[in-house]
Structures are given as C-alpha cells and as structure tokens.
Amino acid sequence: MRVLVVGSGGREHALVRAIAKSPLVTEIFCAPGNPGIATFAKLVPIAVTEIEALTRFAANNAIDLVVPGPEAPLVAGLYDRLHEQGIRCAGPSMAAAQLEGSKQFTKEVADAAGIPTARWEAFTDAEQALDFIRRRGAPIVVKADGLAAGKGVVVAQTVEEAEEAVIACLQEGSFGAAGARVVIEEFLEGPEVSVFALCDGTDAIFLGAARDHKRVGDGDTGPNTGGMGAIAPPPGFTHELRDSVMETIIRPTLHEMASRGIPFRGILFAGLMLTAEGPKLIEYNVRFGDPEAETLLPLLDSDIMPALLAVCDGGIKHVAPRWRAEASVSIVLAARGYPSAYERGTEIRGLDKAAADVEVTIFQAGTKADGSRILADGGRVLVVNATAPTLAGARSRAYATVDAIDWPEGFCRRDIGAHFT
Structure with missing residues (x-):
C-alpha cells in the first residue's frame, strides 16, 4: 500500500515511523514533512492547508490511504475532497471535525448526549461575557471557540485574568476568527x-x-x-x-x-x-x-x-493493538521565547550521538535541513522520547538524551513526570 501522511511535526514523525514498520506498506509520502521524517518517507512540498493540491497528489500517485496529522486540514475538508475521489482518509469529515473546530459545538453534543462536562456559556458580545465573569467569579476558564494552535485557553485564577482573555478574543482579535466567539466554563479540579x-x-x-x-x-x-x-x-x-x-x-x-x-x-x-x-x-x-x-x-x-x-x-x-507494558516519557525542546516570539535558524548539533540509546527516539518537530546541518524552524523543535520498565527509568533516559543535545538556544521543562516518581 502507498500511504500519504499530512503534517510536518513530531506527531507526524511518530506516525510515519510507526507506519513504516508495517509489512502492508510499500511506500510512504509525507506532506510537507521535515528532515527527521525524510528517513522513512519521501517529502512532498505541499502545505497542510492546501486541500486541492493534497487531493491531486493523492489521486495522481495512487495513494491508498491518507493519514492526517494536524487538525487544520480536517476542519478545512480534506476528508471530504479525498472521499469524492474514492481515496481512504483516516480522519473525520469537515462536519464531524467540528468536534475540535468549535468548542461550542462540542459542548452542545455533550449536553445532547448526556456526557459529563463543565457548565458553560458562549458569547460573541464582550460586555455580556465580562458581565457573566463578574457574576460567576474565579477561577473560571475562557476558551476561544475555534482553532488556536493549543493557545486559545486561559484558566483564569482571577476575574481580572478572565477579563483580559475575553478582551483579547472579542475586542482585540488576538485569535482572529477563532476568537470571535468565546466559551466560558466552570473550573474543574482534578488530574x-x-x-x-x-x-x-x-x-x-x-x-x-x-x-x-x-x-x-x-x-x-x-x-x-x-x-x-x-x-x-x-x-x-x-x-x-x-x-x-x-x-x-x-x-x-x-x-x-x-x-x-x-x-x-x-x-x-x-x-x-x-x-x-x-x-x-x-x-x-x-x-x-x-x-x-x-x-x-x-x-x-x-x-x-x-x-x-x-x-x-x-x-x-x-482490531486489537498490542502495547508494551512499559512507561514512556517525552520531553519537548522548544526555542527560547516560546510560546511568544522566538528565534529561527539556530543550529542543533549532536543528534546522532544523543540518540545512541535504542530505547530513545528523537522526533523532529520544528526543524529544517541546511545541507548536513539541522536548524530550528519552529517553536517546539524536538521531542525526546524514552521508554523503560519504570517511569523513573524512562525519565532518566529522556533527560540524559536532552542533556547530550548541543542546542544552547533551546529549553525544556525539567519536571515532566516528576510528580509521579
């Protein structure tokens, strides 16, 4: 089978790596991919939001299965166009993808189905939203209704913080159309x-x-x-x-x-x-x-x-996937400044040496190749994964690998999983 994976991050690197192990697969393409993915797949210079170009490529290259990584092409209708061409897509239709594309839609589905969720209200008017927050108090959660790359949610510990989130969405347009509506919901406690x-x-x-x-x-x-x-x-x-x-x-x-x-x-x-x-x-x-x-x-x-x-x-x-009975830990290395402004183009050295442990995998997320050099080209740049019989062992392996990578312009959290070991 010929497979096309859509995306360019660490998630797609992991998907391509897993798909490459299948005896059913004869060739893998990835659009647009990254230098790490190029080890397993042929890279195709098509952006994830270029729905027509992705569909043409799949049709012209006898692709048997398209595996979308990110949400944007699904919300934009990639499945629908592929389905019209008789090409399998392991993802939902544009209408079904509204489960991610709209927080309000998800809440309405949950309420209709009797699914336990936080109490909520949706607003497009800033003054009404601010009045609601002042009446309810904090802590409270403010969410941009649409896609905001994981950054449209504010868990506000004070009324003032919640007000700032509403103003950013509804008055300042910080998230564009994605923030033209906000969903405000009760704060839930627990892991x-x-x-x-x-x-x-x-x-x-x-x-x-x-x-x-x-x-x-x-x-x-x-x-x-x-x-x-x-x-x-x-x-x-x-x-x-x-x-x-x-x-x-x-x-x-x-x-x-x-x-x-x-x-x-x-x-x-x-x-x-x-x-x-x-x-x-x-x-x-x-x-x-x-x-x-x-x-x-x-x-x-x-x-x-x-x-x-x-x-x-x-x-x-x-279908019954089998899983190794081990622990797994992943550490993200991000460019300094992320999730705000960050520098691109800094060189990352020592990846091959750092990945010498067979129980460690370094997934490339925001990278680009410059000849034989690997450069940072995004906010979240690398994901270091390690597996071991215990969580403590996996953490130790992952952080040892992080420390072996030569990239002074990057940073990571040092407490991933620490609370549980």
Missing part, C-alpha cells in the same frame, strides 16, 4: 488525562492514554502551550476508569454524532478531568495529540495499519 480512541463511525476501541504537561514552565507555571511533554500510561488511570470513559463519554459521542448524520471516523482525542465526581470532558480533538503521539506510539507492539484501515472501512471492534 487531567488525554484519552485516545479509534472510531469507525459506529464503534470505538481504546487506543491509549497519556498525561500532557501544557504550561511552559516547571511546576505548571506560565502560559499554556501546545504541550511541553507527556507521560504514558498516566498514573492512576485504571482499567475501571478506562471502561467508564469509553461507556460514558466516547461511545455516547459517537451515537450522538451518528444521529446527526455526521458519523465520526478517525482518532478521537478526549481531554478529560478526573474530578471527584468522575471523569468529565474538557474538550475534544479529532486527531492524535502532540506530544502524546510521540509518547504512545513507541509503546505500540503491533502493526498500526489494520487499525487505520478499520477506521475507514469499518470493523474497528475486531
């Missing part, structure tokens, strides 16, 4: 967990769970980011919790989506809060997480392709 399920429109199987570390600084300080590291499996996430999430959150979502005539096919990523009252839905994403993909996929001990094909063709309940 967060990312749960992934593979869905074929009618049924789902549990794929895995991880714990992301969103804030930029040690001790969960500073602004939210796209993710500074992750661990798997999440400590305390029992089989009973897993089954509860599948029965009270994932499957009711699938049933509600199907009843609306927009069945969900693809990877459903549920961001959950494990409250004292049980798991509650924070938000949905319609693709693998990043850096969760780089954390979970190194533990996969079976062929990923049958599962991706079942997403498209049905019969997902007959």
Whole structure:
C-alpha cells in the first residue's frame, strides 16, 4: 500500500515511523514533512492547508490511504475532497471535525448526549461575557471557540485574568476568527488525562492514554502551550476508569454524532478531568495529540495499519493493538521565547550521538535541513522520547538524551513526570 501522511511535526514523525514498520506498506509520502521524517518517507512540498493540491497528489500517485496529522486540514475538508475521489482518509469529515473546530459545538453534543462536562456559556458580545465573569467569579476558564494552535485557553485564577482573555478574543482579535466567539466554563479540579480512541463511525476501541504537561514552565507555571511533554500510561488511570470513559463519554459521542448524520471516523482525542465526581470532558480533538503521539506510539507492539484501515472501512471492534507494558516519557525542546516570539535558524548539533540509546527516539518537530546541518524552524523543535520498565527509568533516559543535545538556544521543562516518581 502507498500511504500519504499530512503534517510536518513530531506527531507526524511518530506516525510515519510507526507506519513504516508495517509489512502492508510499500511506500510512504509525507506532506510537507521535515528532515527527521525524510528517513522513512519521501517529502512532498505541499502545505497542510492546501486541500486541492493534497487531493491531486493523492489521486495522481495512487495513494491508498491518507493519514492526517494536524487538525487544520480536517476542519478545512480534506476528508471530504479525498472521499469524492474514492481515496481512504483516516480522519473525520469537515462536519464531524467540528468536534475540535468549535468548542461550542462540542459542548452542545455533550449536553445532547448526556456526557459529563463543565457548565458553560458562549458569547460573541464582550460586555455580556465580562458581565457573566463578574457574576460567576474565579477561577473560571475562557476558551476561544475555534482553532488556536493549543493557545486559545486561559484558566483564569482571577476575574481580572478572565477579563483580559475575553478582551483579547472579542475586542482585540488576538485569535482572529477563532476568537470571535468565546466559551466560558466552570473550573474543574482534578488530574487531567488525554484519552485516545479509534472510531469507525459506529464503534470505538481504546487506543491509549497519556498525561500532557501544557504550561511552559516547571511546576505548571506560565502560559499554556501546545504541550511541553507527556507521560504514558498516566498514573492512576485504571482499567475501571478506562471502561467508564469509553461507556460514558466516547461511545455516547459517537451515537450522538451518528444521529446527526455526521458519523465520526478517525482518532478521537478526549481531554478529560478526573474530578471527584468522575471523569468529565474538557474538550475534544479529532486527531492524535502532540506530544502524546510521540509518547504512545513507541509503546505500540503491533502493526498500526489494520487499525487505520478499520477506521475507514469499518470493523474497528475486531482490531486489537498490542502495547508494551512499559512507561514512556517525552520531553519537548522548544526555542527560547516560546510560546511568544522566538528565534529561527539556530543550529542543533549532536543528534546522532544523543540518540545512541535504542530505547530513545528523537522526533523532529520544528526543524529544517541546511545541507548536513539541522536548524530550528519552529517553536517546539524536538521531542525526546524514552521508554523503560519504570517511569523513573524512562525519565532518566529522556533527560540524559536532552542533556547530550548541543542546542544552547533551546529549553525544556525539567519536571515532566516528576510528580509521579
């Protein structure tokens, strides 16, 4: 089979690496990819939002399966165009992708399906939103309704902080059209967990769970980011919790989506809060997480392709991915200044030497090649993953590898998973 992976980050590097292990696959392409992905796939210079160009490439190159990494092409209708051409796509339709494209849509689906979630209201008028916040008080959560690259959520500890978030979205236009509506919801307490399920429109199987570390600084300080590291499996996430999430959150979502005539096919990523009252839905994403993909996929001990094909063709309940019974830790190396302004073009040295440990993988996320040199070309630049029988062992391996990379212009959190060891 010929496979096209769409994306250029660490998540896509992890997906391509996993797909390359399948005996079903004869050739892999990645659009646009990065230097690390080039080890496994032929790079195609097409941006993820160029839907027509991606569709033409898939049709002209006899692609059997397209695997989208990020959410933007799905929300823009990549599945729909590929489906018109008779090409499989392991992701949802544009209509179903609104589970990530609109926070309000997700909340409406959750309410209709009886899914436990935070109480909420949506606003397009700043004065009404500010009045609501002043009446409710803090802590409170303010979210840009649309796609904001993981940066449109403010967990406000004070009323003033929440007011600033509303003004940034609705008056200053900080997130453009994505922030033209805000969803304001109650603050939930408890540990967060990312749960992934593979869905074929009618049924789902549990794929895995991880714990992301969103804030930029040690001790969960500073602004939210796209993710500074992750661990798997999440400590305390029992089989009973897993089954509860599948029965009270994932499957009711699938049933509600199907009843609306927009069945969900693809990877459903549920961001959950494990409250004292049980798991509650924070938000949905319609693709693998990043850096969760780089954390979970190194533990996969079976062929990923049958599962991706079942997403498209049905019969997902007959697929049973196997996982190594180990711990996995991923550390993000970001360019100094991220998630605000950061410098591009600095050289990263020592990657080959740093990756000598067979239980360590360095996924490239925001990089570009300059001859034989690897340069930083994004905010989150590298993801260092390590696996080991214990979480402590995986952390030790991951940080030893981080310290072996020669990139003075980068930084990372030093406490990924530390709370659990």
